[in-house]
Amino acid sequence: GAVVSQHPSWVICKSGTSVKIECRSLDFQATTMFWYRQFPKQSLMLMATSNEGSKATYEQGVEKDKFLINHASLTLSTLTVTSAHPEDSSFYICSASYLGDTQYFGPGTRLTVL
């Protein structure tokens, strides 16, 4: 149990385009979902926290207009990277939890912006 999926697993896009990443909890209801970013040889850094039906809470330094997060249902959250640039290239990982319980992570999405 406690499976979280992400789609796509990797994406390559041109600079200036937008990319949407989906995060799904497959066998439990995710009242809270988290989005992390990981650069090479670094640890995970939290970008934002979203509760179902509410606006996401962004960490300091993360541009909310650039990284649009939607958590419209208890099983789906999306992260849209708008007007992507090469510096946005990274490994994006979501996690999900139910009412503060253990967080389970997705497999990650590797974004490369050319």
Place this chain on the structure above:
Amino acid sequence: DAKTTQPPSMDCAEGRAANLPCNHSTISGNEYVYWYRQIHSQGPQYIIHGLKNNETNEMASLIITEDRKSSTLILPHATLRDTAVYYCIVRVRDAGNMLTFGGGTRLMVKP
């Protein structure tokens, strides 16, 4: 959340027990100890968590000292597939409480 301290790297022989230490001397009474691991280019995998008592599941055992200031994750029979970065994190079990990842311990299991 309380900060944790872990050795940056460890080696372990295949088939032997891997004992990964973690110090969390400022842990609060309502903070749990969580362990995750991240295999290269994958999302973190939940291993185990505990509050006061020792815990065991199919993956590992978690030993928490009586004063709760440190803990040890034990992989009883390490395999090459256990090579990963292991993160020890303490957190309150609150709905919005995120995980704060430190540097973790890079465990290398060698044949």
